[in-house]
Amino acid sequence: KQEVTQIPAALSVPEGENLVLNCSFTDSAIYNLQWFRQDPGKGLTSLLLIQSSQREQTSGRLNASLDKSSGRSTLYIAASQPGDSATYLCAVIREWGAQGGSEKLVFGKGTKLTVNP
Amino acid sequence: NAGVTQTPKFQVLKTGQSMTLQCAQDMNHEYMSWYRQDPGMGLRLIHYSVGAGITDQGEVPNGYNVSRSTTEDFPLRLLSAAPSQTSVYFCASSLGTIPSYEQYFGPGTRLTVT
Numbered sequence: 001k002q003e004v005t006q007i008p009a010a011l012s013v014p015e016g017e018n019l020v021l022n023c024s025f026t027d028s029a030i031y032n033l034q035w036f037r038q039d040p041g042k043g044l045t046s047l048l049l050i051q052s053s054q055r056e057q058t059s060g061r062l063n064a065s066l067d068k069s070s071g072r073s074t075l076y077i078a079a080s081q082p083g084d085s086a087t088y089l090c091a092v093i094r095e096w097g098a099q100g101g102s103e104k105l106v107f108g109k110g111t112k113l114t115v116n117p
Numbered sequence: 118n119a120g121v122t123q124t125p126k127f128q129v130l131k132t133g134q135s136m137t138l139q140c141a142q143d144m145n146h147e148y149m150s151w152y153r154q155d156p157g158m159g160l161r162l163i164h165y166s167v168g169a170g171i172t173d174q175g176e177v178p179n180g181y182n183v184s185r186s187t188t189e190d191f192p193l194r195l196l197s198a199a200p201s202q203t204s205v206y207f208c209a210s211s212l213g214t215i216p217s218y219e220q221y222f223g224p225g226t227r228l229t230v231t
């Protein structure tokens with residue numbers, strides 16, 4: 001069964017610091033990996049989608065990498081700001097078209113990030 | 118585009134009551150799904166659909182029904198609400214074409230069952 005683990009569960013950093021969030025998964029048979037941001041009481045906002053054939057994706061101050069063979073992904077946030085404070089979730093995506101099985105999109109439990117001014 | 122919309126935003130039910138959580142998307146996405154989010158458990162898949170008329174169970178389907186009569190709508194029905202169904206419910210959709218599968222989420226419905 002696919003399991004997704006995010007370490008650390010919580011992280012507090014001063015403004016301006018560069019930081020790395022980690023995501024690991026047990027089954028490398030994935031199509032994609034997606035990083036989300038969730039603000040308190042809100043829905044999930046997609047940050048980056050890495051296809052299984054890619055090794056990294058970048059958007060602004062965010063860079064996500066994927067190493068399928070080792071079952072790991074990292075989200076790098078450069079020059080962190082107080083507005084980056086949120087919970088960051090990673091999810092691995094398997095094929096949806098086949099009937100049966102329940103592990104289509106499996107989430108980690110998230111890393112709660114606090115960036116202090 | 119409004120994206121993925123969910124109604125209601127908040128709901129309180131008594132044990133045994135039934136209700137339907139609404140989900141709609143205007144992006145012509147084939148794939149839609151329902152998740153529940155509970156503290157310490159993360160997000161778990163309840164039901165999903167790969168197109169109109171096609172649905173399948175996820176990880177935690179018991180106590181919930183779905184149907185998909187149109188591409189746009191994917192309602193989630195609670196048959197007889199139980200306190201264990203107190204949770205935040207999210208609907209998501211994706212275009213569903215390889216290799217993308219990027220998921221878009223609605224704002225959620227916060228449900229309390231007393």
